[in-house]
Amino acid sequence: MHTFLRTVLPFVLVAVLALSSGAVAxxxxxxxxxxxxxxxxxxxxxxxxxxxxxxxxxxxxxxxxxxxxxxxxxxxxxxxxxxxxxxxxxxxxxxxxxxxxxxxxxxxxxxxxxxYGAVSQLVTLQGSGIESFDDLAGKRIALGSAGSGTHLSIERLLRQADMFDQIEPVFVAGQAASDQLKDGQIDAYHALLGVPNATLVDTTTSRDAHVISTLDAATESGFFETYPFYSAFTIPGGTYRGVADDVLTWRDAxxxxxxxxxxxxxxxxxxxxxxxxxxxxxxxxxxxxxxxxxxxxxxxxxxxxxxxxxxxxxxxxxxxxxxxxxx
The missing domain is CATH 3.40.190.10 (Periplasmic binding protein-like II)
Incomplete structure (x- = not known):
């Protein structure tokens, strides 16, 4: 028996080590x-x-x-x-x-x-003076994190509509954007997110908010011809608290x-x-x-x-x- 173990055990150990090293690899x-x-x-x-x-x-x-x-x-x-x-x-x-x-x-x-469908959502508070896309002129707008798809997508629309040089861009996104809007540090923020999403839910449940329709600006400026991967999208009224009407916007994927x-x-x-x-x-x-x-x-x-x-x-x-x- 001892002879058998001395003979077989080294081969067993080699096999175990080989399997172990293979698993790691x-x-x-x-x-x-x-x-x-x-x-x-x-x-x-x-x-x-x-x-x-x-x-x-x-x-x-x-x-x-x-x-x-x-x-x-x-x-x-x-x-x-x-x-x-x-x-x-x-x-x-x-x-x-x-x-x-x-x-x-x-x-x-x-x-x-x-x-998922990533929907452009432009959010402001009631009483901000922003009722339409054109009203963004002269306002502090959070476009998204610098270099993000959220930022780049809305900048493309703003430039296509000759509006980019008329706003004050701020580079912040998500919960931070919602907080800055509620605190009055910005006038509106852009989100390119699913519908519904936690950021807009936070804004609309804690403040009286407004989601701006941007589809007309996109259509009239030739945005969809320049960027054919975007498409029209409607956010049904009632999706967010206090936003009773449909919001006509656009989306990426x-x-x-x-x-x-x-x-x-x-x-x-x-x-x-x-x-x-x-x-x-x-x-x-x-x-x-x-x-x-x-x-x-x-x-x-x-x-x-x-x-x-x-x-x-x-x-x-x-x-x-x-x-x-x-x-």
Whole structure:
């Protein structure tokens, strides 16, 4: 017996060590870019990160806070993140080296799928003197965090309508913007978030507020022709306390992006995990803003190449792939 143990035990130990080192080697540490604390980006990034970590024990996913879409894209291009939430418009412009991303191309990003409709919401308090888009002239407007998709989207509209030089821009977002509006430090703030969202709920439940319709300004200025990834959207009256009338505005799409060099099989497995029934149910428990996720809107707003792993999944489940989304 002792002879047997002396003979066999070394081989057993070698096998155990080999398995252990293999397990360590297979463990992957990934980061996913979100946004500011309490914002829709962070909620989605955390929800997806948690679920994928549960489904794939070899994955360790960290949520990275950021200024939002544009920063996420730039950091992914630089190899600082493997995944992120971004606006479809920013991703399109970055991939094609256009507008604010003309220092590109940002060719290390690939699309996975649609997450939610990101709706432009311009908020002020009753009695501010702001009743329409034109009334923004001479006012202190919080555009969003500097360089974020929230900021860039409203700046595009303001410039398209020849209004940007007529306002006093302030770069703050989320709860901080709501607080500054309530404290009188700013006259209005812009949010590019799901509907409803916590920031506007905070403002409208604690003050008498007004959400400005901006669709006419966008249409008349040629905004949709210049930026075809935006589309008209109506926020139903009653969505927020004290806002009884429909708000006519526009939206982008929040999408999931990954690094171009991420393993095809891994991206396929993650896409399948998030977009199949159990994953969608999890995301709905995280936030009801995820209610639009699924096959019907799978690639809504996406006008840049999909990652091959994501492409394989969407083709497998019968989603039509637009030509401009093919790798």
């Amino acid at each position: 297979q463990r992957q540490f990934l980061s996913i870019g979100g946004g500011f604390v309490g914002g829709t980006f962070n909620v989605f990034a955390a929800g997806m990160g948690d679920y994928l970590s549960q489904q794939f024990p070899n994955l360790n996913i960290t949520v990275e806070g950021s200024a939002g879409s544009a920063e996420n894209i730039r950091r992914m291009q630089g190899g600082e993140m493997e995944m992120a939430v971004a606006f479809a418009g920013d991703a399109f412009l970055a991939y094609n080296a256009q507008a604010e991303f003309d220092d590109g191309p940002y060719d290390n990003i690939r699309a996975v799928g649609f997450l 929040g999408i999931w992006i990954v690094s171009a060099d991420m393993d095809d099989d891994l991206v396929y497995d993650m896409t399948k995990a998030i977009y199949e029934e159990a994953g969608l149910e999890h995301m709905m428990r995280v936030t009801n803003v995820a209610r639009e996720m699924g096959l019907e809107n799978a690639l809504s707003g996406i006008a840049m190449p999909l990652h091959p792993g994501a492409l394989r999944y969407w083709e497998e489940v019968g989603v039509a792939i637009p030509d401009n989304a093919r790798p």
